[in-house]
Amino acid sequence: MPLSVWLPLLARNHFAATRIGQLFRMMLFATGNSLMHRADQLIYSRRVRRAPEPEPPLFVVGHWRTGTTMLHELLVQDEQFAFPTTYQVMGPHHFLLSERFVPKLMAHAMPERRPMDNMVVGFDKPQEDEFALCNLGLRSPYLKWAFPRHYAEPGLYLDVDAWDEVERRRWTEGMVWFMRRLAWRDRRRMVLKSPTHTARLTTLSVAFPGAQFIHIVRDPYTVFASTVHTWKQLWESLAFHSPNFDGIEEYVLATFEKMYSSFERARPTLPPDQLYELRYEDLVREPVAEMEKVYERLGLKNFTAARPKLEAYFASRRDYRTNRHEISDDLRAAIAKRWGGYMRQYGYESP
Numbered sequence: 001m002p003l004s005v006w007l008p009l010l011a012r013n014h015f016a017a018t019r020i021g022q023l024f025r026m027m028l029f030a031t032g033n034s035l036m037h038r039a040d041q042l043i044y045s046r047r048v049r050r051a052p053e054p055e056p057p058l059f060v061v062g063h064w065r066t067g068t069t070m071l072h073e074l075l076v077q078d079e080q081f082a083f084p085t086t087y088q089v090m091g092p093h094h095f096l097l098s099e100r101f102v103p104k105l106m107a108h109a110m111p112e113r114r115p116m117d118n119m120v121v122g123f124d125k126p127q128e129d130e131f132a133l134c135n136l137g138l139r140s141p142y143l144k145w146a147f148p149r150h151y152a153e154p155g156l157y158l159d160v161d162a163w164d165e166v167e168r169r170r171w172t173e174g175m176v177w178f179m180r181r182l183a184w185r186d187r188r189r190m191v192l193k194s195p196t197h198t199a200r201l202t203t204l205s206v207a208f209p210g211a212q213f214i215h216i217v218r219d220p221y222t223v224f225a226s227t228v229h230t231w232k233q234l235w236e237s238l239a240f241h242s243p244n245f246d247g248i249e250e251y252v253l254a255t256f257e258k259m260y261s262s263f264e265r266a267r268p269t270l271p272p273d274q275l276y277e278l279r280y281e282d283l284v285r286e287p288v289a290e291m292e293k294v295y296e297r298l299g300l301k302n303f304t305a306a307r308p309k310l311e312a313y314f315a316s317r318r319d320y321r322t323n324r325h326e327i328s329d330d331l332r333a334a335i336a337k338r339w340g341g342y343m344r345q346y347g348y349e350s351p
Contacts, residue, residue: 054183
């Protein structure tokens with residue numbers, strides 16, 4: 001974030017004295033981001049405005065921990081597609097200027113794998129565009145990662161369709177601005193992945209006419225346990241507060257409900273060639289066959305050319321193992337009750 005985004009955010013939320021080192025680093029980065037943003041705008045703003053409209057994006061959606069990252073990485077094995085990189089979403093204000101040199105300077109700071117699931121990471125890897133929106137100062141539920149004691153209302157920063165016109169327009173303009181910057185760098189069709197967009201299909205389909213969506217689902221008990229585990233790790237490592245995990249289970253349950261309430265409202269408005277749904281379990285069991293269905297149902301071209309790379313992707317990850325988590329019987333009952341519609345729709349009903 002630049003200082004213009006960071007300082008008002010800090011003033012509203014404050015920080016814990018135990019996180020003073022984190023605050024100091026953030027102030028340094030925000031200052032550098034502000035300076036690079038000014039330079040980037042001077043050099044590139046006019047060029048980006050004059051660029052042709054980007055192609056309608058392909059969005060990967062689904063709740064956190066359902067396999068959206070794997071599906072995103074599978075799709076971008078195909079060279080007809082582009083994607084936002086980790087560096088681009090972390091520096092949306094200035095990546096056109098700075099991505100030539102900053103990633104090399106900061107390579108030592110990037111871990112090799114994500115702590116929550118051991119997926120490989122890197123500045124040049126595909127990444128969620130939600131981070132870019134958050135760093136642009138737009139409403140995002142990821143603000144809770146930095147300030148876990150605040151932003152308790154799960155739907156407030158998730159469902160764009162429920163916001164007032166001013167906030168919705170501001171968010172949409174920011175999203176389009178970031179997309180145009182990506183497209184100026186790479187004219188191929190962009191594949192975007194953010195679980196948050198599961199609640200935003202209506203707004204996104206209006207902002208990007210012709211956009212398509214791939215929705216991935218997974219066993220809800222696994223999704224719940226893995227999401228709770230992930231949020232605890234991220235709040236502990238990234239927060240400017242000392243996190244209190246009281247109520248985290250209710251937060252995950254309620255966020256899921258808000259997300260799929262919006263998703264189900266939007267689903268009937270999309271024609272069949274704009275939305276395709278698949279199960280994580282089917283994808284990992286028959287990955288190439290399931291990807292062929294994705295291409296066929298959405299009218300994507302050149303699957304034959306993409307097939308060898310998809311096979312190589314899975315061959316390189318043959319030894320990958322997912323984490324295992326235990327949840328109590330009471331939580332299982334709560335999941336079955338509150339997420340029951342999702343379970344029945346996608347075939348995850350309890351025995």
